[in-house]
Amino acid sequence: MAIARTQARTQERTQARTHDKAPYRMSPSDLELTLALARGGTLARAGERLGVDASTVFRSLQRVERGLGRALFERTRSGYVAGELATQLAEHAEQMEVAVEAARSALEAAPSHVSGTVRITTTDTLLHGLVAPALPSLRQVHPLLGFELHTGNQLASLTRRDADIAVRATKRPPPHLVGRLIGPIRVAIYAPRRGGPKTFADVEAGHADWIAPDDALPEHPSVVWRRRHLPKVLPRYRVDSILSVLELVALGLGVGIVPLFLAEVRRDVVRLTESLADAESELWLLTHPEARHLRRVATVYAHLAAELKLP
Numbered sequence: 001m002a003i004a005r006t007q008a009r010t011q012e013r014t015q016a017r018t019h020d021k022a023p024y025r026m027s028p029s030d031l032e033l034t035l036a037l038a039r040g041g042t043l044a045r046a047g048e049r050l051g052v053d054a055s056t057v058f059r060s061l062q063r064v065e066r067g068l069g070r071a072l073f074e075r076t077r078s079g080y081v082a083g084e085l086a087t088q089l090a091e092h093a094e095q096m097e098v099a100v101e102a103a104r105s106a107l108e109a110a111p112s113h114v115s116g117t118v119r120i121t122t123t124d125t126l127l128h129g130l131v132a133p134a135l136p137s138l139r140q141v142h143p144l145l146g147f148e149l150h151t152g153n154q155l156a157s158l159t160r161r162d163a164d165i166a167v168r169a170t171k172r173p174p175p176h177l178v179g180r181l182i183g184p185i186r187v188a189i190y191a192p193r194r195g196g197p198k199t200f201a202d203v204e205a206g207h208a209d210w211i212a213p214d215d216a217l218p219e220h221p222s223v224v225w226r227r228r229h230l231p232k233v234l235p236r237y238r239v240d241s242i243l244s245v246l247e248l249v250a251l252g253l254g255v256g257i258v259p260l261f262l263a264e265v266r267r268d269v270v271r272l273t274e275s276l277a278d279a280e281s282e283l284w285l286l287t288h289p290e291a292r293h294l295r296r297v298a299t300v301y302a303h304l305a306a307e308l309k310l311p
Contacts, residue, residue, distance in 0.1 A: 072085055116146070125262065142299060177286045
């Protein structure tokens with residue numbers, strides 16, 4: 001009986017300590033950690049955003065999850081996937097980020113004081129042909145601005161603020177984003193200046209190898225155009241970007257459909273056709289409705305809107 005009473009008292013004291021334990025109080029740095037890992041997806045990328053190493057991020061995450069008594073992220077082979085609670089916390093962190101940016105903007109009276117990092121997502125074709133050439137003049141006016149430039153064919157989630165601004169070729173921009181139509185992206189068939197076919201008739205006759213996007217861009221306007229107008233012409237070379245199409249054409253490997261804004265400034269390729277109207281796309285400058293009110297984002301957005309020019 002004595003042993004039973006002792007065990008009962010021990011259990012009561014344990015329950016009392018558990019009941020009296022104060023809930024974990026999250027700090028702003030905990031929210032920043034959650035947002036950085038939700039955006040980065042790996043400890044290393046989160047550490048880059050926070051200015052610490054991956055082991056520090058790991059220890060901090062363990063501390064927060066231990067305090068909360070539950071996991072915030074699912075560990076996968078490719079990285080960390082935010083759970084429901086982590087997603088909610090990241091949203092609060094974004095609101096905090098917006099508030100800090102708004103306060104900073106209120107203190108910045110002179111345009112030269114605009115600072116911070118702006119994340120831009122685009123494709124390598126648009127980056128090299130349009131976006132990057134527009135940045136040097138912006139850096140001269142706003143030397144405190146920094147840029148994260150992400151390329152890929154998938155539109156990064158501006159809803160989750162993976163990026164602040166998107167520069168995309170599309171005729172159907174996402175409805176939840178706001179933006180501006182820069183203009184039509186005109187394209188034509190180009191051949192190497194030396195050793196290539198001289199006319200479009202040579203291409204139709206199959207006297208030139210065709211270079212085209214691969215399965216990463218199955219519905220690209222240039223792919224659709226070739227299937228419709230040249231159904232018997234099959235690509236000999238498939239690449240994962242339009243920029244690569246141009247480079248292979250310039251090397252003399254064949255012909256391909258390339259945007260005028262890329263090819264017209266080159267001396268190593270020649271145009272075989274007029275612009276192909278039914279292969280055109282549209283250039284859109286996009287941002288999130290909340291992000292456009294941040295001064296650093298608004299500054300870069302306005303600059304790109306003025307500088308992005310299409311032939």
